Amino acid sequence: MNTYDVVVIGAGVVGSSVAYHLSKLGAKSVLVLDRATIGAGTTAQSSGILRTHYSVKENVELAHKSWSVFNDFAAYLGDDEASCGLVKCGYMIVAAEGDKLEPLRASLDQQKAQGIPLEILDTAQARERMPIARFDDAALIGYEPEAGFADAYLTATSFARAARRGGVTIRENVSVNQLLMENGKVVGVSTSIGDFAAGTVISTQNIWTPELAGWTSKTLPVAPERHAVLALECAEAPYTFAMPVFKDLASEGMLYYRSYGGNQMLVSEGVVGEKLSVADPEQGDIPMDYVVDVGTQVAQRFPAYETAGIASSWTGVYDVTPDWNPVLGALPGIEGLVVGYGFSGHGFKLSPTVGKVLAQAALGLPTDVSLEPYSIERFATGALLTGKYGLGAVS
Ligand SMILES: Cc1cc2nc3c(=O)[nH]c(=O)nc-3n(C[C@H](O)[C@H](O)[C@H](O)COP(=O)(O)OP(=O)(O)OC[C@H]3O[C@@H](n4cnc5c(N)ncnc54)[C@H](O)[C@@H]3O)c2cc1C
Known part of the structure; x- marks a missing residue:
C-alpha cells in the first residue's frame, strides 16, 4: 500500500x-x-464573482485576504503564466427603502471598520459607473473598487x-x-x-x-440546491468589462449581475434554489416561467434589456448548510x-x-x-x- x-x-x-x-x-x-x-x-x-461584501464579519476577512491573492495571482503562485482571469471592475450593491436597507448600511459600516476600501455613491455617480441601469428607487448604493470577477x-x-x-x-x-x-x-x-x-x-x-x-x-x-444562470444579450446596452458587478437587493430575486463579455450580461438569483434529493451536478431544466420572471426583474433595473435575447444558460449546484x-x-x-x-x-x-x-x-x-x-x-x-x-x- x-x-x-x-x-x-x-x-x-x-x-x-x-x-x-x-x-x-x-x-x-x-x-x-x-x-x-x-x-x-x-x-x-x-x-x-469576487467581492468582500458580506454581513458576516468573518467572511469579510476570508474574502479580503483572498482578494489580495486573486489580485496578484501569478506572483502568489510564483508562475508568470498563471492566471485566474481577473477582471477588476468593482462591485456595486443597491438597496431601496425597505427591509434590506439597514442591513446593507450596517454591513457597509462593518466592512469599512475592517479596512475595506468602500464608497457610498449618489445616483449620479452610480449612473456614471453603470450607465445602463436605472437608480430612481435606490436608497443606498455601496461601491467596492477592489472587486470584480474571475474564472x-x-x-x-x-x-x-x-x-x-x-x-x-x-x-x-x-x-x-x-x-x-x-x-x-x-x-x-x-x-x-x-x-x-x-x-x-x-x-x-x-x-x-x-x-x-x-x-x-x-x-x-x-443540502444540494440547484441554481440557474442566464447570459442575456443586448446590443443597444452592452454590459462591458468596465461596468461593475451589480447586486440588486431591491429586486424580488435579489439578482446579481456581471459582464459576460461581448454584449452579454450574466444574471442569476440570490435566493433559495431548487432543492435536490441527491447530489447531482448534471444540467437541470430552466423553465420558461423562470426566464420570464427573471427577465422581467432584469428589465426593471436595465430597461434596454426588455428586448434582450438569451445567449446561453446553465445550472449549477450549491452545497448549502443551515x-x-x-x-x-x-x-x-x-x-x-x-x-x-x-x-x-x-x-x-x-x-x-x-x-x-x-x-x-x-x-x-x-x-x-x-x-x-x-x-x-x-x-x-x-x-x-x-x-x-x-x-x-x-x-
Ligand atoms: C451556479 C453557481 C454560481 C456560483 N457563483 C459564485 C460566485 O459568483 N462567487 C463565488 O465566490 N462562488 C460562487 N459559487 C460557489 C463556488 O463556485 C463553489 O463554492 C466552489 O467552486 C466549490 O469548490 P469545491 O472545490 O468546494 O467543490 P467542487 O468544485 O464541486 O469540487 C469537489 C470535488 O470533489 C470531488 N469528489 C467528491 N467526492 C469524491 C469522492 N468520493 N472521490 C473522489 N472525488 C470526489 C468531485 O468530483 C469534485 O471535483 C457558485 C456556485 C454555483 C453552482
Whole structure:
C-alpha cells in the first residue's frame, strides 16, 4: 500500500487550493484524488464573482485576504503564466427603502471598520459607473473598487499546476469509496484503484460530503440546491468589462449581475434554489416561467434589456448548510480528519484563504484566521453564523 502524509479528497477550486498550500507549507508527500477531473465539479459552474461584501464579519476577512491573492495571482503562485482571469471592475450593491436597507448600511459600516476600501455613491455617480441601469428607487448604493470577477475553473487548474510543481501528486478519475480508520484515527482511504495509507485526510467534497457522513457516521448538515444562470444579450446596452458587478437587493430575486463579455450580461438569483434529493451536478431544466420572471426583474433595473435575447444558460449546484456558511477545520472525534465544505454558493471568492487555513489546520500549524466560528459544532450549539440580513442566501 502506498503511503502519503496527507490525502485530499476532491480537486475543485478548494481542494486544489488546499493542495497548493500544503506544498507551500512544506508538506512532504501529498496525494489529491478526484473521481472526475480537476475543477470539473461545481467549480466549473461558478459565476466567478469576487467581492468582500458580506454581513458576516468573518467572511469579510476570508474574502479580503483572498482578494489580495486573486489580485496578484501569478506572483502568489510564483508562475508568470498563471492566471485566474481577473477582471477588476468593482462591485456595486443597491438597496431601496425597505427591509434590506439597514442591513446593507450596517454591513457597509462593518466592512469599512475592517479596512475595506468602500464608497457610498449618489445616483449620479452610480449612473456614471453603470450607465445602463436605472437608480430612481435606490436608497443606498455601496461601491467596492477592489472587486470584480474571475474564472473559477482557470483558478482551480492553476492552483493544481502549482501544487504539482511543488511535488503534489494529483490523480483524476479515482473515486474514494471509504475512509480507513483505526481507534478513532484516520489511517488512509480506500479507492477505486486500491488503498492508500495516510495519517491525515482533508475532505473538500462539496455536494458529495454526505458520502463522508456515511463513512464516519457523523452528522454533516448540507443540502444540494440547484441554481440557474442566464447570459442575456443586448446590443443597444452592452454590459462591458468596465461596468461593475451589480447586486440588486431591491429586486424580488435579489439578482446579481456581471459582464459576460461581448454584449452579454450574466444574471442569476440570490435566493433559495431548487432543492435536490441527491447530489447531482448534471444540467437541470430552466423553465420558461423562470426566464420570464427573471427577465422581467432584469428589465426593471436595465430597461434596454426588455428586448434582450438569451445567449446561453446553465445550472449549477450549491452545497448549502443551515446558515449558508461553510464548515472549516477538524471534525471532532476523528483524529486526522479536516473538512472544508458547505460554501453555499459563495466559495470561489474565499478559496485562496480557505485552502491555506485548511492546509495549516491539517499540518497542526496556527491558522491565519480563527476556524472556531466555522466549526461543525455550531449546528449543535446554535452559535450559527448569522449575518445582518438574517439567515439565508445573503451572507
Ligand atoms: C451556479 C453557481 C454560481 C456560483 N457563483 C459564485 C460566485 O459568483 N462567487 C463565488 O465566490 N462562488 C460562487 N459559487 C460557489 C463556488 O463556485 C463553489 O463554492 C466552489 O467552486 C466549490 O469548490 P469545491 O472545490 O468546494 O467543490 P467542487 O468544485 O464541486 O469540487 C469537489 C470535488 O470533489 C470531488 N469528489 C467528491 N467526492 C469524491 C469522492 N468520493 N472521490 C473522489 N472525488 C470526489 C468531485 O468530483 C469534485 O471535483 C457558485 C456556485 C454555483 C453552482
